[in-house]
Amino acid sequence: MTIDDVQRILHGSYICGEDQGSREIHSACGSDMMSDVLAFVKDQAVLLTGLCNPQVIRTAEMIDIYCIVFIRGKKPTEEMVEMAKERDIAIICTDHRMFNACGMLYDNGLRGGKPY
């Protein structure tokens, strides 16, 4: 699945990083707690979150996540968008809730990590 596929499946809109839409995504992590995300390390993952502050971008940076999906209609601030652009991280926003958004990606073949 590519970042473009994630955007299409979740009926989302790009906030930045549209030019990276062809990058492959191999797994996903959905959480509002950043330490839970940091416990999950997997290459080429997408992060789905309802948390909307600069630490989301930093967390993604630390574990090389290059696509963040903000759910429930959350919109990142200009500062967050700038941070994401500097780090080549794509941001997608969707109105879907966490459970549904994760389910839609799962339904299309994307999987999470192993049990902790």
Add this chain to the structure above:
Amino acid sequence: MSDSLRLQYIISDEDFTRAGEASGDVKAKLKMMGVNPEVIRKVSIAMYEGEINMVIHANGGVIDVIITTTDITMILKDKGPGIKDLDLAMQAGYSTASENVRALGFGAGMGLPNMKKYSDEMKIDTEIGVGTTVTMKVNF
């Protein structure tokens, strides 16, 4: 010529949005040095969790990073309240963080367990009312 590189970061607790800048800087430097990506990731996560802890629990502090040809050592020193029960603090899911901190996405009780998980060696010296020093080493 010295065979080690030392970096020092002053961590302020005044602006939570800036927490993680030091870890980001170390990550960028290691990347420029061509260090193995897996090592970079371990260092980044361990240091970032530590940096966040210093901001939310200990009013900031100082981080020293020493890079040698064989490993990277991070020394995180604060003058915070100290850790009352270290065994309990090391348990995944245990946290003393406030609701405010949880609303920011931290305080899930995964900070110290993550730091231990991603470092090859970790040592914690803590004294109530004096402060805490966490030393973490990641081998190349």
